[in-house]
Amino acid sequence: MCENLQMLKQGAEAKLYICNYLGKPTLIKERFKKNYRHPDLDTAITKERIKNEARSIVRAKVAGVKTPALYLVDFERRRIYMEHFEHSITVKDFIINVFTEDQNTEDGQSTFDSIATKIGETVRKLHDSNIIHGDLTTSNMLLVPKNNSEQNNTDWYQIDNIDIVMIDFGLSHIDTSAEDKGVDLYVLERAVISTHNDYPDLFWKILDAYKSYNINNTNEIISKFEEVRARGRKRTMVG
Structure with a gap:
């Protein structure tokens, strides 16, 4: 489903990968598990943050602000698949x-x-x-x-x-x-x-x-x- 997966960089909260998803240049943002938190709490917090991020991206686009297009939100793998701007x-x-x-x-x-x-x-x-x-x-x-x-x-x-x-x-x-x-x-x-x-x-x-x-x-x-x-x-x- 995601071809030529490569890590782009690693930040404090997430890893960023680039790949081709459905034939399009794609950036994947994968949030880390926080082992110092109870697993259920960590899952709930991460899910809420992923929802907030996706919601803000969509809302910003409606407001006329240019943002990456959203392709997929995968709560199970803690990932957001979005448009990757290769020339930027x-x-x-x-x-x-x-x-x-x-x-x-x-x-x-x-x-x-x-x-x-x-x-x-x-x-x-x-x-x-x-x-x-x-x-x-x-x-x-x-x-x-x-x-x-x-x-x-x-x-x-x-x-x-x-x-x-x-x-x-x-x-x-x-x-x-x-x-x-x-x-x-x-x-x-x-x-x-x-x-x-x-x-x-x-x-x-x-x-x-x-x-x-x-x-x-x-x-x-x-x-x-x-x-x-x-x-x-x-x-x-x-x-």
């Missing part, structure tokens, strides 16, 4: 390994600003559908060519030719609270600061796009974000 690059790797060469050019800055805008609008779409991602980092955002053609030249990632695809909804949940959305933004801010400290304005460009995309409920969400930031700074200072 994470936003993190793009900024670190590609953008640095073009950052001082007009086209490079335009691409940078456009990506920040796309991120902000995408996160806002998630929040407007009450999807809390839980792990907003530039590693969990892919730049994917719209025509899914091979990366046979250096122009495939030009801004008019790419989509941002959100991945790894393993910590996601559905919630209407402005507090949770503020925490989501704070997680993104910390991730951007720690990973892209050479670009101190990146997060604020993202946040400007987030606020501009939809003005409804924005003040409450940003207010909660500022409260979470203040608590975070206080914990950092106190230790």
Whole structure:
């Protein structure tokens, strides 16, 4: 059923495999068993997290956010089979390994600003559908060519030719609270600061796009974000 299975990487919560499933490039996410938990409890928790992840992916797609297509959810084997984007690059790797060469050019800055805008609008779409991602980092955002053609030249990632695809909804949940959305933004801010400290304005460009995309409920969400930031700074200072 799944041909040419290969391990892609292993994380803290799951192993990732790639294969061909029903003739399509497929990513398999297989969650670990946690031996420190009672087996019944571990099964129940894992099943709930797999359900939350699959539900968030589908809900995000309905909201107009590009996500991997779901092919199969296998609770017995703790697996989710989903679309694998063979020709893609994470936003993190793009900024670190590609953008640095073009950052001082007009086209490079335009691409940078456009990506920040796309991120902000995408996160806002998630929040407007009450999807809390839980792990907003530039590693969990892919730049994917719209025509899914091979990366046979250096122009495939030009801004008019790419989509941002959100991945790894393993910590996601559905919630209407402005507090949770503020925490989501704070997680993104910390991730951007720690990973892209050479670009101190990146997060604020993202946040400007987030606020501009939809003005409804924005003040409450940003207010909660500022409260979470203040608590975070206080914990950092106190230790």
